[in-house]
Amino acid sequence: MKVQETLSKCLFMLENMTNMIQLQQIQSLLMKTSLDQHPLALNKLLTFCATSDKGDCNYASSILTHARNPTNFMYNMVIRGFSQSQQPQAALLWFPQMASRGQILPDNFTFTFLLKACARLFDLRNGQQIHSQVIKRGHEFDSHVVTSLMVFYISSGYLSCALILFERSSHRSVAAWNVMISGFSTNEKFRDALIYIHKMRLEGKSLDEFTLVSVASTCANVGVLCIGKWVHGIVSRSGFSEIVPLANALIRMYGNCGSLHDASKVFYEIDMKNIVSYSTMIDVYGLHGYGKKAVEVFTDMLRASIKPDKMAFTSILCACSHAGMPGEGKKWFKRMTDDYGLEPTIQHYGCLVDLLAKAGKLKDAYRLVRDMPINPDAAIWRSLIGACLFYEELDLAEVVADRFRKLDVGDAGDVVLLSNVYATLGRWEDVERSRRGVQKDPSLSVIEVDGSVNEFVSEDEHYLTILEK
Numbered sequence: 115m116k117v118q119e120t121l122s123k124c125l126f127m128l129e130n131m132t133n134m135i136q137l138q139q140i141q142s143l144l145m146k147t148s149l150d151q152h153p154l155a156l157n158k159l160l161t162f163c164a165t166s167d168k169g170d171c172n173y174a175s176s177i178l179t180h181a182r183n184p185t186n187f188m189y190n191m192v193i194r195g196f197s198q199s200q201q202p203q204a205a206l207l208w209f210p211q212m213a214s215r216g217q218i219l220p221d222n223f224t225f226t227f228l229l230k231a232c233a234r235l236f237d238l239r240n241g242q243q244i245h246s247q248v249i250k251r252g253h254e255f256d257s258h259v260v261t262s263l264m265v266f267y268i269s270s271g272y273l274s275c276a277l278i279l280f281e282r283s284s285h286r287s288v289a290a291w292n293v294m295i296s297g298f299s300t301n302e303k304f305r306d307a308l309i310y311i312h313k314m315r316l317e318g319k320s321l322d323e324f325t326l327v328s329v330a331s332t333c334a335n336v337g338v339l340c341i342g343k344w345v346h347g348i349v350s351r352s353g354f355s356e357i358v359p360l361a362n363a364l365i366r367m368y369g370n371c372g373s374l375h376d377a378s379k380v381f382y383e384i385d386m387k388n389i390v391s392y393s394t395m396i397d398v399y400g401l402h403g404y405g406k407k408a409v410e411v412f413t414d415m416l417r418a419s420i421k422p423d424k425m426a427f428t429s430i431l432c433a434c435s436h437a438g439m440p441g442e443g444k445k446w447f448k449r450m451t452d453d454y455g456l457e458p459t460i461q462h463y464g465c466l467v468d469l470l471a472k473a474g475k476l477k478d479a480y481r482l483v484r485d486m487p488i489n490p491d492a493a494i495w496r497s498l499i500g501a502c503l504f505y506e507e508l509d510l511a512e513v514v515a516d517r518f519r520k521l522d523v524g525d526a527g528d529v530v531l532l533s534n535v536y537a538t539l540g541r542w543e544d545v546e547r548s549r550r551g552v553q554k555d556p557s558l559s560v561i562e563v564d565g566s567v568n569e570f571v572s573e574d575e576h577y578l579t580i581l582e583k
Contacts, residue, residue, distance in 0.1 A: 117147065117149070120143075120147050120149060121149055121152060121154070121155070124140055124143060124144055124149065124155060125154060125155065125158060127140050128140055128155065128158040128159065128162070129158065131162065132168060133168045134163075134168060134169065134170055134173065137159065137162055137163070141159060151181065151182055151183070153183070153185065156177065156181055156188060157185075157187060157188065157191075159174075159177055160174050160177055160178065160188055160191040160192060161191055163177065163195065164191045164192055164194055164195025164196075165191070165194065165195060169195070171192070171195040171196050171199045171201065171204070174191065174192050174195055175192060175204070175208075178192050178208075184215070184218065185218065186212075186218050186219065186220070186221060186224070189208060189211075189212040189218060189220075189224070190221070190223050190224055190227065192205075192208055193205045193208050193209065193212075193224060193227045193228060193231075194223075194227040196208070196231065197227045197228070197230045197231040197234070198230065202230075202231040202234045202235050203231070203235060203237075205227060205228060205230075205231035206228065206231055206232070206235075206237075206240055209224070209228055209244075212224070219251070220247070220251060221253075222253050222256040222258055222259050223258075225244060225247070225248050225251075225253055225259050225262065226258050226259055226262045228244050229241060229244060229259070229262035229263060229265070229266045230262060230265070230266075232244060232266050232270075233262075233265050233266040233269040233270070234269075236269060236270055237270075238270045238272075241266045241267075241270060245263060245266075248263070255283075255284070257283070257285055257286075257287045257289075257290065260279055260280075260283050260290065261287065261289050261290045261293055263276070263279055264276040264279050264280060264290060264293045264294065264297070265293055267279070268293065268296075268297040268300070268301075273297050273298070273301050273303070276293070276294065276297055277294065280293075280294050286317075286319075288319055288320060288321075288322055288325065289324075291310070291314045291319055291325065292322070292324045292325050292328060294310055295307050295310050295311060295314070295325065295328045295329070295332070296324075296328045296331075298310060298332075299328055299331055299332045299335065302335070304332050304335050304336045305336075307328070307329075307332040308332060308336065308338070308341070311325075311329055311332070311341075321348060323354050323357050323359075323360050326345050326348060326349060326354065326360055326363075327359055327360050327363045329341065329345050330342060330345050330346075330360070330363035330364050330366070330367045331363050331366070331367070333345065333367045333370075333371065334363070334366045334367040334369070334370040334371070335370070337370060337371050337372075338371070339368075339371040339372070339373060342364070342367040342368065342371055345364070345367070346364055346376075346380075349364065355383070356385070356386075358384060358386060358387070358388055358390075358391060359390070361380055361381075361383075361384050361391065362388075362390050362391050362394050364377075364380045365377045365380050365381050365391070365394045365395055365398060366394050366397070366398065368380065368398075369394075369397065369398030369401055369402070370398075370401070374398065374399075374402050374404075377395070377398045378395070378398075381394075381395045387415075387418070387420075388420070389415070389420050389421075389422070389423060389425075389426055390425075392411055392412070392414070392415040392420065392426065393425055393426045393429040394429075395408075395411050396408045396411050396412055396426070396429040396430055396433055397429045397432065397433070399411065399433055400429065400430075400432050400433025400434075400435075400436045400437065401436065403436055403437050404433075404437065405433050405434055405436065405437025405438070405439045405442065406437070406439075408429075408430060408433035408434070408437070409430065409433070409434075409439075409442060412426070412429075412430045412446075421454070422450075422454060423456075424450075424456055424459060424461075424462070427446065427447075427450045427456065427462060428459075428461050428462060428465060430443075430446050431443050431446060431447060431462060431465035431466060431469065432465050434446065434465075434469055435465055435468045435469040435472060438472060438473060439469075440469050440470060440473040440475065443465070443466060443469040444466070444469075447462065447465075447466050450462065458488075459488070460488050460490075460491055460494075463482070463483075463486050463488060463490070463494065464491070464493050464494045464497065466482060467479050467482055467483055467490075467494050467497055467498060468494075468497045470482065471497055471498050471500075471501030471502075472501060474501075474505055476498070476501060476502060476505060476507050476510055477510070479498055479501070480498065480510060480513075480514065483495075483498060492518070492521055495514060495517065495518040495521070496518070496531060498514050499511060499514050499515060499518060499531055499535060500531070502514060502535075503534065503535065503538065508538060508539060511535050511538070511539070512535070512539055515535040515536065
């Protein structure tokens with residue numbers, strides 16, 4: 115068989131292979147015919163190994179190591195593969211090797227993949243070094259690189275750096291807007307998220323499904339129903355109704371805004387519900403006190419052969435807690451470990467403690483806190499203290515408050531809660547000691563009036579209109 119015919123046959127097989135066994139068989143044929151170093155063959159081998167779900171990034175590394183004349187594309191494929199694998203740190207190790215070959219220069223794709231790895235690793239130091247290389251190589255104005263830098267800085271906790279990059283960018287893509295809005299929302303800066311949604315509209319940018327998910331999530335957190343309904347209208351008109359993550363965001367938005375009917379309507383219109391869909395609807399029913407409805411949805415999920423995860427169990431336990439269903443909650447807590455082999459987390463224990471405490475079973479709740487294998491956090495103690503005060507179990511409140519104080523709480527709300535317990539007990543020296551040096555932030559409210567969203571701060575005579583219809 116002629117060399118060109120062999121190469122064409124191998125390239126065709128490489129294009130249609132589905133697993134690593136087939137790849138290795140084709141590679142053997144390439145080696146027998148001395149075509150294993152052909153750039154087209156190497157590119158296809160590396161692309162499958164690095165980007166396919168059935169690939170193997172470590173095998174891609176081996177191929178690249180033995181390549182006699184590697185190219186920029188080959189390095190990019192390996193770096194890309196590792197950046198989205200379970201070994202993102204390996205992507206960073208390949209960059210110095212690439213740089214050591216003077217004739218192979220990193221491009222905008224290289225930096226995009228490296229920054230993705232740094233974002234996943236929360237690696238500020240290496241990310242900043244890559245940022246300096248971006249500037250050195252003249253890629254600081256590339257829209258893809260800028261967006262990747264923004265994602266990196268937001269994931270590292272430096273939202274302000276991402277905002278500077280965004281504001282300096284002369285060509286802001288829809289992806290960059292999405293990252294910025296999502297960054298604000300993730301960092302609970304919902305007012306800024308709404309402002310930038312408004313700015314995006316003013317610039318005439320088209321909202322895609324990712325933008326709409328961010329907007330719906332922001333509306334859910336702020337409770338802005340008018341904008342949420344506007345988002346739902348765009349979803350329906352744009353043909354995005356079948357996008358499940360977007361539908362899930364709408365369910366949460368309607369639930370948090372108090373429109374339970376609309377939330378359930380969106381939920382039951384989803385044809386291919388996933389575990390997030392069920393968990394979100396359970397959360398919404400629980401939030402509104404419909405514990406039995408939440409249990410029905412959880413049971414429907416099991417009937418649909420969707421195995422519940424830890425998040426789903428958190429949802430059902432919280433729903434039982436809100437609805438005052440201690441027996442049902444204890445049953446699902448037990449089934450989580452007995453039937454599904456899931457180890458309870460601090461969130462699950464917290465839900466169960468809250469469930470028992472709200473039902474007045476304070477001693478049972480305290481025993482659970484005392485005996486659980488995880489150190490209780492502030493939220494658990496806070497829940498128990500609140501219930502003790504409500505049911506006037508002052509002896510237990512004193513014990514719990516003293517345990518809580520050992521956590522060295524710094525949150526102003528927790529300090530006020532502790533001081534309230536000590537004031538009820540008449541321990542005035544402890545009241546003074548617990549409140550010393552603590553300054554409580556002013557309360558803030560966001561309300562919607564006639565289509566406008568307004569922000570009010572306690573004792574402030576001025577208010578801010580965040581977004582107008």
